[in-house]
Amino acid sequence: MSAVLEIEKLVKRYNDGTLALNGINITIEQGEFVAIIGPSGAGKSTLLRCINRLVDSTEGHIDFLGDNVEKSDKKALRHIRAKIGMIFQHYNLVERASVLENVLHGRLGYMNSISGVFNKYKEEDKKDAISWLKKLGLENEIYKRADELSGGQKQRVGVCRALAQNPNLILADEPIASLDPRSSDVVMNSIYTNCKEFNIACLVNLHQVEIAQQYATRIIGIKSGEVVFDGKISELSSSLINDIYEGKEEEMEQKALS
Ligand code: ADP
Numbered sequence: 001m002s003a004v005l006e007i008e009k010l011v012k013r014y015n016d017g018t019l020a021l022n023g024i025n026i027t028i029e030q031g032e033f034v035a036i037i038g039p040s041g042a043g044k045s046t047l048l049r050c051i052n053r054l055v056d057s058t059e060g061h062i063d064f065l066g067d068n069v070e071k072s073d074k075k076a077l078r079h080i081r082a083k084i085g086m087i088f089q090h091y092n093l094v095e096r097a098s099v100l101e102n103v104l105h106g107r108l109g110y111m112n113s114i115s116g117v118f119n120k121y122k123e124e125d126k127k128d129a130i131s132w133l134k135k136l137g138l139e140n141e142i143y144k145r146a147d148e149l150s151g152g153q154k155q156r157v158g159v160c161r162a163l164a165q166n167p168n169l170i171l172a173d174e175p176i177a178s179l180d181p182r183s184s185d186v187v188m189n190s191i192y193t194n195c196k197e198f199n200i201a202c203l204v205n206l207h208q209v210e211i212a213q214q215y216a217t218r219i220i221g222i223k224s225g226e227v228v229f230d231g232k233i234s235e236l237s238s239s240l241i242n243d244i245y246e247g248k249e250e251e252m253e254q255k256a257l258s
Helices: 044-051 076-084 099-110 113-117 124-133 151-164 181-197 209-215 237-245 248-257
Strands: 003-013 020-030 033-037 059-065 084-085 169-173 200-203 218-223 224-233
Touching: 003 044, 003 124, 020 044, 020 124, 020 200, 020 224, 020 248, 033 044, 033 059, 033 181, 033 209, 044 059, 076 099, 084 218, 099 124, 099 151, 099 200, 124 200, 151 169, 169 181, 181 200, 181 224, 218 237, 224 237
Parallel strands: 033 200, 033 218, 084 169, 169 200
Antiparallel strands: 003 020, 003 059, 218 224
């Protein structure tokens, strides 16, 4: 196995002084399916966003396939982002565009800016996008507008868009937090099976521990911006789970009272 991602001593302090990440060290191998769990506000989303530099880190290093993320110039960052698919809680689709166009947006990182502006996708990219949509059971939705779809269908389009990038890494930030249990299963399955089939590494933020245990081979627990657990599911005991989430309820109660 070889590392896709190496994160060393990563710190993120937001401008208002909030310390969201406090010295994170993580290495992810090609094809690993890793769930990140932890209470709300732990820093899970900030971590994923630092990896593709939607958020700039404050200190530390992020290496993606040997390229330094935090020091990359615009061109290098574009190259890095093309190989990292992102799946968002609220799908981030262009609602007025067709399902097919939304999936093709996954190819924009590979196109020159002129072709991108005029949406001049290659025939081969279109065929590929259609085959992803068929694979994920959206053959009847290909030419519909994204805003005509249900939440579960929208998220499957989000998964297709990420897969169409031919990524080495997928970052999924609470991909099922807005979905009902049935759609959640379909979406998690589609992410999991395709990552396995194509040896794509995946980091998925989940607040449901049971779902993390169902899919991931490795779990990383984050609390107050620090990694407090990194191991196999079999090593994650209920007392460790309690430790990861402990204190959160009192904190929420205090916030509600203040
Ligand atoms: P999680 O994904 O685990 O819920 P986040 O990464 O969203 O956690 O947040 C981690 C911490 O950073 C929280 O205290 C949150 O309030 C804070 N935070 C997140 N985004 C910002 C921002 N843009 N500006 C200031 N603080 C932020």
